[in-house]
Amino acid sequence: MNEVILELDSVVKRFGDNEVLRGISLDLHRHEVVCLIGASGSGKSTLLRCVNLLETIDGGTITLFGQSLTDVRIDPDKVRRHTGMVFQSFNLFPHLSVLENVLVGPVRALKRKRSDVVDEALALLDRIGLRSRCDDYPDRLSGGQQQRVAIVRSLAMKPALLLLDEVTSALDPSLVGEVLDLLRDLASTGTTMLIATHEMNFARDVAQQVVYLDGGVLVEKGTPEEIFSHPQHESTRLFLERVR
Amino acid sequence: MVDETDARLSEETPSFFAPRRKQLLLGHRAIVASALSTVVIIGGLIAVFFLAPGGATVRHFFFNPHDMWQSLVGDHKQALSSVGLGLLINIRIFLIAEVFILAFGLALAWTRMTKSPVLMPFRILAIIYSDIFRGIPVLLVFLLIGFGVPALEISFISSQSLAVYGCVALILTYSAYVAEVLRAGIYSVPHGQILAARSLGLTNSTTMRRVILPQAVRTVIPPLLNDFISLQKDTALLSVLGVIDAVQAGTIYQDLRFNSSGLVVASLLFLAMTIPLTRVTDRLIARDRNRRLAST
Numbered sequence: 001m002n003e004v005i006l007e008l009d010s011v012v013k014r015f016g017d018n019e020v021l022r023g024i025s026l027d028l029h030r031h032e033v034v035c036l037i038g039a040s041g042s043g044k045s046t047l048l049r050c051v052n053l054l055e056t057i058d059g060g061t062i063t064l065f066g067q068s069l070t071d072v073r074i075d076p077d078k079v080r081r082h083t084g085m086v087f088q089s090f091n092l093f094p095h096l097s098v099l100e101n102v103l104v105g106p107v108r109a110l111k112r113k114r115s116d117v118v119d120e121a122l123a124l125l126d127r128i129g130l131r132s133r134c135d136d137y138p139d140r141l142s143g144g145q146q147q148r149v150a151i152v153r154s155l156a157m158k159p160a161l162l163l164l165d166e167v168t169s170a171l172d173p174s175l176v177g178e179v180l181d182l183l184r185d186l187a188s189t190g191t192t193m194l195i196a197t198h199e200m201n202f203a204r205d206v207a208q209q210v211v212y213l214d215g216g217v218l219v220e221k222g223t224p225e226e227i228f229s230h231p232q233h234e235s236t237r238l239f240l241e242r243v244r
Numbered sequence: 245m246v247d248e249t250d251a252r253l254s255e256e257t258p259s260f261f262a263p264r265r266k267q268l269l270l271g272h273r274a275i276v277a278s279a280l281s282t283v284v285i286i287g288g289l290i291a292v293f294f295l296a297p298g299g300a301t302v303r304h305f306f307f308n309p310h311d312m313w314q315s316l317v318g319d320h321k322q323a324l325s326s327v328g329l330g331l332l333i334n335i336r337i338f339l340i341a342e343v344f345i346l347a348f349g350l351a352l353a354w355t356r357m358t359k360s361p362v363l364m365p366f367r368i369l370a371i372i373y374s375d376i377f378r379g380i381p382v383l384l385v386f387l388l389i390g391f392g393v394p395a396l397e398i399s400f401i402s403s404q405s406l407a408v409y410g411c412v413a414l415i416l417t418y419s420a421y422v423a424e425v426l427r428a429g430i431y432s433v434p435h436g437q438i439l440a441a442r443s444l445g446l447t448n449s450t451t452m453r454r455v456i457l458p459q460a461v462r463t464v465i466p467p468l469l470n471d472f473i474s475l476q477k478d479t480a481l482l483s484v485l486g487v488i489d490a491v492q493a494g495t496i497y498q499d500l501r502f503n504s505s506g507l508v509v510a511s512l513l514f515l516a517m518t519i520p521l522t523r524v525t526d527r528l529i530a531r532d533r534n535r536r537l538a539s540t
Contacts, residue, residue, distance in 0.1 A: 052443055054439060054442065054443060076442075077442075077445050077446070077447050078445070080442060080443050080444065080445040081444075081445030083443075084443070084444075085439075085440075085443035087436060087439065087440060089436050091434075091436040091437060091439065091440035092440075093437065093440070093441075093455055093459075094459065095458045095459050095462065104441075104444065104446070104454065104455075105444040105445065105446070108444075108446055108450050108454055109444055109445035109446050109447075109450070110445075150440075153444070154443075154444070157444060157445065
């Protein structure tokens with residue numbers, strides 16, 4: 001096993017009286033792919049947002065590269081530059097061309113020179129077969145294309161860890177495949193990913209570790225084989241039966 | 245067996261023809277109908293103008309071609325100000341005020357939305373500011389600034405020309421409106437955009453400048469232009485401070501020649517100035533609407 005880069009220890013998150021995360025503990029190693037599964041509202045998205053400091057936690061600790069993210073001296077912007085995040089609704093910037101979308105992170109957040117980054121950005125777009133669309137605006141692209149650009153936009157920051165929040169849930173069924181293929185490709189080249197997903201077959205294929213959440217509680221975690229073929233808990237079994 | 249009482253579809257053959265009266269307004273008849281109503285309405289309005297008991301008097305005192313021309317060009321020797329030259333003042337004040345209003349309005353909107361604890365007092369001040377200047381009639385702001393500030397006798401501030409005070413009054417008032425328009429635009433940008441920008445590691449202010457504002461401004465351009473159209477008109481209030489703008493020039497002509505045609509000339513000039521901007525605004529609104537319809 002590679003080193004642990006992300007460590008969640010009894011993480012608690014509340015929205016008012018509503019406890020969304022109830023003591024989640026989880027380790028993520030370098031080059032590892034972990035899939036979070038569970039019904040909507042089980043806390044998957046919130047968990048990802050907490051790692052990216054888009055939400056602050058109310059208990060427990062999150063440790064990234066040995067540094068506790070709850071430390072007041074932590075600069076959230078620096079944390080986010082190393083943890084890419086991709087959203088269900090793509091959230092590409094509609095006023096920027098595809099290429100500009102990919103450039104905005106390295107140029108505006110990392111303050112790199114535009115001319116130094118353009119080639120990298122074009123190579124990334126080449127990888128997803130959209131180099132020829134680099135001057136188009138996002139609304140000219142299909143949902144699948146937009147989501148692939150959004151993934152590449154995160155990759156342009158060269159993050160140590162990629163957080164993916166149900167990235168295929170807003171897509172036409174016919175467009176899900178191309179996005180999952182890209183993620184498979186990323187997994188095979190060793191990208192560390194924490195993925196919230198409803199695609200069970202994908203999770204089985206790509207994950208080293210599958211985590212089942214229910215009502216903010218980590219019910220069960222294990223290899224895809226353990227979770228999908230021999231679930232230990234009744235609620236895991238029921239959930240898998242329902243989504244099948 | 246099917247239930248016989250409900251869940252039965254009608255077996256009558258329906259008729260889809262409009263009633264006869266409504267048929268007169270359908271198809272190519274619609275064009276005839278609209279031409280006819282235009283002639284009747286517009287013709288009626290013109291008839292009222294010409295046939296009214298005082299029609300001839302009004303035409304002489306307000307629409308006299310000779311006086312209209314005289315007031316437009318003015319006459320130096322007889323101390324007659326030119327309405328045309330007066331309008332140049334209105335235009336100049338409008339252009340200067342516009343730039344300051346955008347800058348100050350943006351600063352206000354920004355301050356009002358800040359979450360920084362240090363800037364908290366400024367946030368409260370910004371709220372009070374916009375309450376005050378959206379609440380006081382523009383005319384009163386003109387009078388208070390125009391006559392109040394000189395009375396303060398602060399060396400530099402109190403010794404400006406009346407046109408400057410008028411300009412300041414416009415800036416103070418319209419910034420409050422523009423700030424609110426900008427704020428609405430900023431709030432209209434979907435929250436996902438902020439999340440995406442922040443998750444890339446962009447700072448709060450970079451997110452504002454590079455992601456939120458460009459999108460916000462695009463959506464608020466039509467309402468902003470609307471505000472600028474009324475700003476163009478409100479430059480006419482300069483006249484209450486005694487600045488010889490188009491309106492004041494028309495009034496002077498009226499006082500000296502007992503003829504109000506100069507005021508009509510001023511009105512026509514204001515129309516010539518505002519109508520292009522109005523058309524542009526309407527076009528932008530239509531384009532915006534089409535884009536929205538196309539994207540859904």
